[in-house]
Amino acid sequence: MFVGHYTEVPEKDTGFEGVTIRWLVSPKLGAKNFAMRYFVLKKGAEIPLHSHDWEHEIFIMKGEGIITNGNEEHHVKAGNFLYVPPNEPHGYKALSETFEFLCLIPVKREAIPDDEWA
Template identity: 70%
Template sequence: MFVSHYKDVEEKDVTIEGVENTTIRWLVSPKIGAKNFAMRYFVIRKGGKIPIHQHDWEHEIFIVKGEGYITNGRKTVKAIPGSFLYVPPNEPHGYENPDSETFEFLCIIPVKEESIPPEEKGQ
């Protein structure tokens, strides 16, 4: 078993092209022994965004704090604390926070070679 607190995990700026005012904390990853799923904690500050993109893996998302918008390019939905989302593999998706101080959410993804950065793969 592994137990920690999210504030004990390093908060890093997301540096992918087009991402603005967004940080990530890798809470659960292969680095601590996870073999099947990774859990990430995102914070999008006011005015921030993660532009529309897509991956070969699914996402499970739970909104923790603030309000923001999720889009697949055809439909945009407001998400509030307690909202949860499922993004199927290869579905375009993007996030935006125009109004809240912070828009914070958990995002769970499968552990795949291409979904986990080298520093989270462990040994």
């Protein structure tokens, strides 16, 4: 078992301005099935529309934002959760001072950076 606090995990740049990620659970900790990430988007920051061949499970922790699949937009806020199926386009935009969410994905080599592997 491993117990940690998210603030003890280093924030990393995502390559998108105003967007950081913390890899809370990854293969580095021994996870074989799922990885858990904590994203923070500053107001106005965006992760553009993209897709992958793996699903996402997302829980909004703080703030408000827009989630889109390119055809429809959903205004979401703390307490909302969503499921993004494999290959469905998805993008995010922060509306509040910070927009923070947990995102779980399957452990797949192409989904997880090299430094998060054991």
